[in-house]
Amino acid sequence: MYIDTHTHMISRTTDDYELMAKAGIVACIEPAFWLGQPRTNVGSYIDYLSTIVGWERFRAGQFGLRHYCTVGLNSKEANNEELAEAVMEILPRFALKEGVVAIGEIGYDEQTELEDRYFRQQLELARELGMPVMVHTPHRDKKRGTTRSMDVVEEHGIDPSWVVIDHNNEETAREVLERGFWAGFSIYPGTKMGNERMVEIVRRYGPERILVDSACDWGVSDPLAVPKTAELLRRGGIGDNAIRAVTYGNALAAYGRNGQMQEADWLDPAPIDQRTLYMGNSVLRGGQAPRVDELRRRGPGDLVIE
Amino acid sequence: MTPDALMAAWLERQLPPEAADWVLTQRERLRAGVSERDFNLAVSWTPRRLGKADLALGPDDLAAAGAARRGWDPRGWTVDQAGRLVLLLADGLDGPAFAARLRSLLATADLSETITFLRGLPLYPDPASHLMRAREGARSGMRPIFEAVAHANPYPAEMFDEAGWNQLVLKALFIETTLAPIQDLDRRANPTLMRMLCNYAHERWAAGRPVSPELWRCVGPFADGAAREDLARVLRTGGDAERAAALAAMDAAPARAAAE
Numbered sequence: 001m002y003i004d005t006h007t008h009m010i011s012r013t014t015d016d017y018e019l020m021a022k023a024g025i026v027a028c029i030e031p032a033f034w035l036g037q038p039r040t041n042v043g044s045y046i047d048y049l050s051t052i053v054g055w056e057r058f059r060a061g062q063f064g065l066r067h068y069c070t071v072g073l074n075s076k077e078a079n080n081e082e083l084a085e086a087v088m089e090i091l092p093r094f095a096l097k098e099g100v101v102a103i104g105e106i107g108y109d110e111q112t113e114l115e116d117r118y119f120r121q122q123l124e125l126a127r128e129l130g131m132p133v134m135v136h137t138p139h140r141d142k143k144r145g146t147t148r149s150m151d152v153v154e155e156h157g158i159d160p161s162w163v164v165i166d167h168n169n170e171e172t173a174r175e176v177l178e179r180g181f182w183a184g185f186s187i188y189p190g191t192k193m194g195n196e197r198m199v200e201i202v203r204r205y206g207p208e209r210i211l212v213d214s215a216c217d218w219g220v221s222d223p224l225a226v227p228k229t230a231e232l233l234r235r236g237g238i239g240d241n242a243i244r245a246v247t248y249g250n251a252l253a254a255y256g257r258n259g260q261m262q263e264a265d266w267l268d269p270a271p272i273d274q275r276t277l278y279m280g281n282s283v284l285r286g287g288q289a290p291r292v293d294e295l296r297r298r299g300p301g302d303l304v305i306e
Numbered sequence: 307m308t309p310d311a312l313m314a315a316w317l318e319r320q321l322p323p324e325a326a327d328w329v330l331t332q333r334e335r336l337r338a339g340v341s342e343r344d345f346n347l348a349v350s351w352t353p354r355r356l357g358k359a360d361l362a363l364g365p366d367d368l369a370a371a372g373a374a375r376r377g378w379d380p381r382g383w384t385v386d387q388a389g390r391l392v393l394l395l396a397d398g399l400d401g402p403a404f405a406a407r408l409r410s411l412l413a414t415a416d417l418s419e420t421i422t423f424l425r426g427l428p429l430y431p432d433p434a435s436h437l438m439r440a441r442e443g444a445r446s447g448m449r450p451i452f453e454a455v456a457h458a459n460p461y462p463a464e465m466f467d468e469a470g471w472n473q474l475v476l477k478a479l480f481i482e483t484t485l486a487p488i489q490d491l492d493r494r495a496n497p498t499l500m501r502m503l504c505n506y507a508h509e510r511w512a513a514g515r516p517v518s519p520e521l522w523r524c525v526g527p528f529a530d531g532a533a534r535e536d537l538a539r540v541l542r543t544g545g546d547a548e549r550a551a552a553l554a555a556m557d558a559a560p561a562r563a564a565a566e
Binding site: 057 | 343346347350351353354358413414415416417418419420448450514
């Protein structure tokens with residue numbers, strides 16, 4: 001069983017869901033982010049957040065995946081002050097929705113004054129509501145931005161064990177782990193991390209507080225990055241317990257803290273969920289190995305569409 | 307007893323004391339008047355405080371529900387659903403203010419909340435002002451949300467016009483849910499719906515896809531010559547359930563004609 005803690009499923013197809021379920025992914029987390037281009041008004045933000053707590057969660061359930069999300073004002077759009085103020089107004093209405101596991105992904109992009117202001121406001125909201133935080137670290141000036149993000153979290157008196165610092169690499173890993181934060185690694189082709197490098201990270205630091213995710217979105221990315229990395233770790237001689245920790249157990253510990261993501265959600269779903277929202281036919285009850293029904297693939301050679 | 311008093315009593319009977327205390331205390335707080343933010347937070351917290359167990363109701367409870375509000379059928383409801391509706395109705399708001407509150411709640415609702423607020427449709431003041439919300443639910447492609455409006459709910463039969471009603475019935479077939487739990491299905495049958503359903507059956511046949519036996523229930527009472535031919539085709543080619551449904555529809559046709 002795997003959990004992918006960073007997936008933008010609204011950009012992915014049903015083929016992806018089928019493959020993910022088949023590969024043993026039982027749950028995924030959709031962090032609120034931008035849409036590849038900036039939103040122009042708060043209405044589209046409301047509909048977006050409503051989509052990730054509603055329609056996308058339902059869609060995932062049809063394929064036997066449990067879908068969770070984080071809500072937040074991302075760092076890029078924090079630079080539009082008018083929009084940002086309006087989003088901060090409506091954010092508390094979404095923070096306690098079913099399946100919202102954290103405030104995120106928040107943090108810095110260009111490390112502007114406005115980004116800093118709304119990062120801090122959202123840390124306070126997370127603290128008020130007792131929620132974990134997912135921090136997006138900047139792609140540019142990454143090392144400094146990562147250090148600064150952790151400084152600010154500590155300044156607001158938030159326990160690092162409630163905070164995941166995501167998109168790490170070899171340059172940031174040591175400090176994040178030494179300071180007691182969870183360290184996410186996004187296996188994303190071309191940028192962020194490669195999974196052969198990930199094997200070295202796990203070998204070097206051990207599995208404690210490390211999470212592997214795909215960050216799959218609208219770009220060239222791989223929704224199977226977590227199971228693929230698990231297989232590479234196996235071939236690299238990493239023990240089963242360590243692999244389970246970085247691809248499943250740590251995810252559950254880090255994002256299960258506000259009670260919205262629990263193992264029982266996929267192993268023993270509530271009767272109401274089974275009747276309505278979750279077609280959980282891919283997982284056997286009682287913690288047995290996952291059994292995924294063979295899904296008929298639609299390859300280029302399968303010409304017939306019924 | 308009013309529906310919200312009934313639900314509060316059911317919750318008090320079923321929930322552990324601290325959960326029951328929580329919901330009843332919130333109800334009092336909301337009655338006294340709180341900010342919109344506090345109202346929203348109380349509604350948000352409900353399932354975390356009460357859990358999501360099925361509401362345990364006996365025959366007496368169902369009878370009381372039907373007496374409190376004609377057609378109200380809380381079978382299959384959960385404690386958090388009842389709890390949220392108790393809070394929604396707590397302060398006795400009505401008119402445009404209640405309609406605006408419902409609209410705002412649905413605009414930011416998660417799946418469970420959407421289902422809850424739509425199931426609650428028959429319990430709200432000024433039923434006509436929520437028609438748009440109900441029609442939106444009945445347009446949903448998410449089956450549990452559609453069913454929250456369509457199934458075991460007196461609201462659509464009471465409030466939908468013929469076009470809306472016909473879309474509801476057709477949509478139920480389209481998303482492959484059942485017609486049986488739709489209240490007043492026979493009373494609201496009409497010739498336009500009969501024609502739409504027969505056309506839909508032809509589409510399904512042309513595509514080589516199965517046709518729900520339930521479809522013929524709304525065809526029978528208004529079956530014209532073409533519809534009778536369709537029913538004859540089902541009798542020739544259908545499986546057991548389909549043939550039984552076609553026979554029942556044929557029985558319904560002359561009975562209706564005689565009544566008129």
